[in-house]
Amino acid sequence: MSGTMDGRADSSGRVYQASGDQHIIEHHHHGEARSVAWAGIESVRQPTGGRAPMVLRDRTELMERLRAAVAPGVSNQVYVLHGMGGCGKTAVARTVFQLATTEGNRVGLWVNAADRTSLRSGMLAVAADRGATEGELSAARNGLRAPADLVWERLGESERPWLLVLDNADDPEILQDGGWLRASPRGTVLVTTRRAAVQWWPHAELHHVGVLPREAAAQVLCDLAPETGTMEEAAEIADRLGRLPLALTLAGGFLSHQVIDPWTMTKYGRHLDGQGRVDLIDQGATPLAREDARHLITRTWQLSLDALTTQGVHESTALLRLLACYGADPLPLTLLNDPQINSVVPRPRAEVALRGLLDQSLTTVVDAGVRCVQTHAVLLASVMAGTPREQVAQLTSTAALLLDAAVPAIPQRGPQDLRMSLLAPHVLGLLHHATDASVVAGALDVAVRLACALHRTGDYLSARELASAAAAITEPKLGPEHRLVLSAHARTGRALFRLGRFEESEAILRQVLADRERLFGPDHPDTLDSYFGINHPLQQLGRAAEGITLLQRATDGRERVLGKGHPLTLQSRAHLLEFLPIAELAVEVDGTATPLPQECAIHLGPDHAVTLGSRLSYAFALVRLGRFEAAVEDARRVAEDYERCHGPDYAHTLSAQLLYARARAALGDMDSAVELMAVVARRREQSLGAEHPYTARSYELLEEMRAKAAGQSTD
Template sequence: MNGKMDGRADGNGRGYQASGDQHIIEHYHHGEAGSVAWAGVESVRQPTGGAAPMVLRDRTELMERLRAAVAPGASNQVYVLHGMGGCGKTAVARTLFQFATTEGNRVGLWVNAADRTSLRSGMLAVAADRGAAESELSAARNGLRAPADLVWKRLGKSEYPWLLVLDNADDPEILQDGGWLRASPRGTVLVTTRRAGVHWWPHAELHHVGVLPREAAAQVLCDLVPEAGTMEEAAEIADHLGRLPLALTLAGGFLSHQVIDPWTMTKYGRHLDGQGRVDLIDQGATALAREDARHLIARTWQLSLDALADQGVQESTALLRLLACYGADPLPLTLLNSPQINRAVPRARAEVALRGLLDQSLTAVVDAGVRCVQTHALLLASVMADMPREQVAQLTSTAALLLDAVVPAIPERGRQDLRMSLLAPHVLALLHHATDASVVAAALDVAVRLACALHRTGDYLSAWELASAAAAITEPKLGPEHRTVLSAHARTGRALFRLGRFAESETVLRHVLAVRERLFGPDHPDTLDSYFGINHPLQQLGHVTEGITLLRRATDGRERVLGKTHPLTLQARAHLLEFLPIAELAAEVDDAAMPLPQECALHLGPDHAVTLGARLSYALALLRLGRFEAAVEDARQVAEDYDRHHGPDYALTLSAQLLYARAQAALGHMDSAVELMTVVAHRRELSLGAEHPYTTRSYELLEELRAKAACQSADYR
């Protein structure tokens, strides 16, 4: 062997073909990928979205049909409950869920399907509940394996029959795009949605859930406040509220919490008569004949807030308006425990304000893995629409500051923080609501950092969805050449690369690079970041020379602008070791005053992500140079350290073990190399799937090693 190697693209890394038929695969995750250990919602065994009704009124025929759907032997069917917001679809689903898990001997699984992130997180938690391995879940979460396929494979193998509820599926495209909605012979699926179009729900059995009949609606109020009036008085109030279950629940919550001077239903009705109309419609559902849902909700929540103000808890109004700046998904309560909340609600009064909202049934505390507050989407929309314009600007600014306080300024690699995943839909909701340019820019900066944080835990799908959606929302508001909009696009391109969509990644990153060069010049940190980032898809697409040229620009520019020992400079220098021609590589390694890994450890510490990445790149460089004994020891040590820090299924742990196996083979230790490659190939199959190109390539390398081991054994004989 003469050590000569030429580069070629292979999967998500770069392969090196040696004259001695050596193949080394190095995956580009340095400084980017995070721990791939599974983290998700704490449980899918409990419904979310508020408390179950005391008694489910009316709905008799519907419940009979649904109970039959979870009877012994019933399966392989999808049922869809559709109707306007606030009509009680979730209440019906909750009631069936309780019946199925207590009397139907079924496993109950509940997933919030309101947005892509919540749906995917919940469905992967379903897969975990049904026995999916951590490596399978990690690969699905970071986009290296089709998540829906994994979920339905596990549901199909469930030992026990199940009921799966997909709640709040008001955007059916999400279910269709991901292949999430399927039938299974092992269970029954129940969907709640506002969208009634038959084309959204092929092969499903649809059931409309409308407003309640007059008598049943009156009985709901009497269930909640039996001493407040007669059935006829309750019926009159129900008529005023359009017999909408959510409006009735809010009204009952108000009446049941009047202690010093309890209201009668008659008094409550007189106040309803005096309410003005809010000109809104409940989008995506059939409207009421005379009144729309948001108008009816507005009538009830304002009375509740007035009552709280009379009791000295006027801060509840400000808190509800602040919550309206976010989305209807579970919102971590830690977000409200920040000094920044003083701009909207005195921090010392935030607890009292929240308790007031809870007492009036205006919001609920739920467990989504961490303690959260969750408010009905229709109520939030009504509050936001009724908010004075000047307050929208002030409160969205405060909402952005609260998010800014909890999202890391410089996200680190590590295990998934569930709070970060839960914040994604709220950042997007805030970007939709914000109109002031400074607030939009501040919220977008949070969105980019949050996408980066998700990216660095290996949740590439969520990072891509958040970054691309944030860019789409804010580009019309801030302009296509706004610096933070460009950062959102850049983050989108980086996530696309991790998802294996190299051509799309190159297109996005090339556009960002061109604009940054024109606006900021070649030495701006953002432009240098573009030089560095675009190298990865360029290498995979075969544009090797261009990629190296741009990586050199990034390295030289970072050294000039940031200094030779800055982490980003050291990171770029490490990456060069993977791509330099052999002659230049030898000079880079031999002429250095100190080996690059030692330099990184000196300035950053031995366990820093850049240091570990530099050690892996340096071991690869030694192998490329034919210095096998040094390479095998360095590869062994870095593989052990990656395993210690991130676990055996971490992408770079496997890359380091693969490199170690190749170095062992180069020294003739074929049995050890085969044993190690067997583990690598098996773990990649578990985490990526049997058809993934990385898995295929690993097994190809394993067969090559086995063949060489057989030849070696024959020679000895």
């Protein structure tokens, strides 16, 4: 290059020429310094997230609080709406925004805070709206001035009060790192987020946004698709959708946009039964101009999982997929504290993974009598639908092993265990999801044991529902002749007996007995169990001889196959004392050197359930033989022990008290007998219902005793 000037400039242009390295910075400010609109985003004066609800249903208490937050003269506060994706946080914020700008005479400012770029652009646009000059904005954009300071300086100098909404603030770190979240005496800040931890929102007032009540959820569907069904039909669909606002909005959108072949809510409900129900829900998003992950059931929660992965907590995805193998009811947290979880999530990392899910509002800890974790049904269905098929077998296998560890191998009689009741819907959820035959069989084995455990605590209705549902789910997967499927049917029949439905019980147990004899032979333990179990309904249906024959067959077979001291053998012998003809009973009672209760205590211990049951059966045998002096003391003691061990409303406690009342009546102590019998009748009515045959029989005995007591008084 020569030493002369080679370049030329026209008008206001400039030419720089140098022989060495030079670094030149220029700042250009043309025209008058004035406020300009920031062109980085379309608008901060209108909400840009979600869809405006036709009518905001329910949220009454929350809206009262937020209405007060944007009343004239109220400022200098930050409010945080937190909850799972799709629960309607943005809809609430939109409604508050509308109130603030119309009734509250505030400037409404709306910023998408989903990521750093959107937040920064939006907040600088807020600064421009509130009077920042082009030079100030340029300096902030180029790093020559702290952008957050500029924004809050302009907000603090605003002539009009304002409401600033920071929507989708699911990454609170970016708010904290940049100093973007502050309070101001000139306005109010409203944040929507999935992040629930208090640590992210110091000095803010937090409000949880959850699912809608049933009636409000049904009304949302009727608002969106008014001609497609009744309120009751809408309520049923709302229940199926877990009353989640996003799911309701999508369902209503689908129903309202069917033109060629309009659907009713009833037809929509039928299609929700299929495996693709989550995809069906998302079809309601097709009228949207653009696809946004936050507007789709199948994708909205992936945003939270992606955020956790970015934070280094990838185990949260695995844990959520494991939870998706279960149901949407409260799940005891102790289930996750087992070494079996290592195959999905390393046990030391399970705590971190769960905290991540809680922080992102993907699940929540609830108190259902025991500490539980609960996850929304639609979220679980979405996660399961998106789980790679090759991972499902491992996940369901681990889920089955965790349940297996939680349910006793041999359930014992005792007071109700809330944890067992809470596990029932999760066993059924797992049976629905499992496809591998070995996993299905393992989960069904857990279901049968759990039904037995519920039965032995006196929760016969839950036992029947669990066993019946488990059999219905697994019979198509394993076949009707699978041993565990038959066991589930047998448990159904045993529970039906306790519920007083003797004919149904006998029909089911007879079919199971026939199948077991044909498939396994007469000496198989399952077949012997059927001989034992069917005796009970047969006795109540007036077929005592057949029942005794089968019970004797069970007793002989168990002694031969299992041994004389086996608990099931001793149990069968005890039950014979209640049903043998009087002549044979006398031989059984008097012909043994060691009474059966003592023999049970020798083999099993004095507190074993079979020992306690044998004492009740033996006392009943003494009553049948007319040996009331001996029977009354035995009956009193066993009644006291049952009440101490199992509570006053337990079925065997009431049976023992009834026997004690009968023995006292036989000895002429009618006042005590009537008093005891009145308690038994009342408690049976409370626990079994007024229509149960045992309740009716108790009141019959009570009236008989009262009549005898009245006869004694007249004598």
